[in-house]
Amino acid sequence: MEDSRIALPMGTALDRFIKIKQDDFQYASGELSQLLRDIALAGKVVNREMNKAGLINIIGSIGTQNVQGEDQQKLDVLANIRFVRAFTKGQEVCAIISEEDDEVIEIDNHKKYIVAIDPLDGSSNIDVNVSVGTIFSIYRRISPIGSAVEEKDYLQKGIEQVAAGYILYGSSTMLVYTTGHGVNGFTYDPSLGEYLLSHQNMTIPENGSIYSINEGSSLSFDDGVKKYISYCRENNYSGRYIGSLVADFHRNLLKGGIYIYPATNKNPNGKLRLLYECNALAFIVEQAGGKAVDGKKRILEIQPTSLHQRVPFFVGSENMVNKAVFFNENS
Incomplete structure (x- = not known):
């Protein structure tokens, strides 16, 4: 077995990388590796569909709303179908939590893993050819294998994630x-x-x-957020807001920055979902040396109370997040 601590050559294929790094996972037995491959495969299929979206009339709204009351785009539904199908056929998942489904999708009670997923974040931007993404989070079930999935299995804190990631289609x-x-x-x-x-x-x-924030809603921001935005402007920071969470997050991950979706009058609990958006990106940013909070509290320590729970979200470079928290706590 190759030493997983050794840096691998650039250009190493994902399948080989997963195989070599499998021992990094404390429960290594192949299932998680296969699950990551299933996600990668579904991502390829969604990527293919998106690349021809404008040619086969699968852009725009489908005319229905999801559980959050948001208009579903045709590609939202398509991406959800592709990922659910991949998890079902891959046979490594006991249940799925999706932004596009009201309830937990139970697959196989004899499996170990639960996936929380936003199949296509920012899908309304496809109409204008702007980058979008998939966000996923993987948990190990708590209840005995073979029994029905319980609430404690899918309402776990973010610190219990065993893997998380995103696919950026740009x-x-x-x-x-x-x-x-x-x-x-x-x-x-x-x-x-x-x-x-x-x-x-x-x-x-x-x-x-x-700094990445929808300044069009600034009149309804809390005083602490308003003061932090003023601080950013005074220090000549660049305002960059794409409106696709994955794209904004990815840019800031590479270049350094902060993404904020705070509480507003319209969304007093924030807009982003804890289980399948914030937890995943918080896990990633912490592993990369950054920080994620709800304005004060660490995102990964929040106890979920419902499938589609929303939270304010401050994520990015550690010192920038700390400064935003300072303004929040002193306003």
């Missing part, structure tokens, strides 16, 4: 994930049909000069 398609031993990114090569290691041991700068 100028290139990237899969970024962590199993709690650093963060690695893989770029999809369509000519080979493979994800290849392109960003090894990713780290986020402690400081940055980018």
Whole structure:
């Protein structure tokens, strides 16, 4: 067995990387590795569908709403179908929590893992050819294998995640994930049909000069957030807001910055979902040396109380998040 601590050559295929790194996972027995492969495969399928979306009339709203009351895009539904199908056929998942489904999707009570997923975050941006993404989070069930899945299995704190990641569909398609031993990114090569290691041991700068927030809602922000935005402007930080969470997060991960979706009058508990958006990105950013809070409290320590629970979200470079928390706590 190769030493998993040794840096691997750039361009290493995802399957080989997962196999070599499998022993980093304390329960290593092959199931998690296969589950990550299932996610990668579904990502390839979604990427293919998105690349021809404008040609086969699968952009725009489908005319229905999800459990959050948000208009479902055609590709939201399609991506959800692709990922649920991949998990069902992969046979490593006992249950799925999806943004697009009201309730837990139970698959096989004899399996160990639960997946929480936002199949296509930012899907409304596809109509204008802006980057979007998939966010996923993996937990190990608590209840005995073979029994029905219980609430304690899927309402776990983020610190209990065994893996998390995202797929960014942009100028290139990237899969970024962590199993709690650093963060690695893989770029999809369509000519080979493979994800290849392109960003090894990713780290986020402690400081940055980018702040990402929807300033159009600034009149309804708390005083602490308003003061932090003023601080950013006074220090000549760059305001960069794409409106696709994965894309904004990915840029700040590479360059250093902070992403904020605070509480507002319209969304007093924030807009982003704890289980399948915030927890995953919080796990990734902490593994990369950054920080994620709800304005005061560490995201990964929040006890979920419902499947689609929302929280305010401050995530990014450690010193920038600390400064935002300072303004929040002193306003």
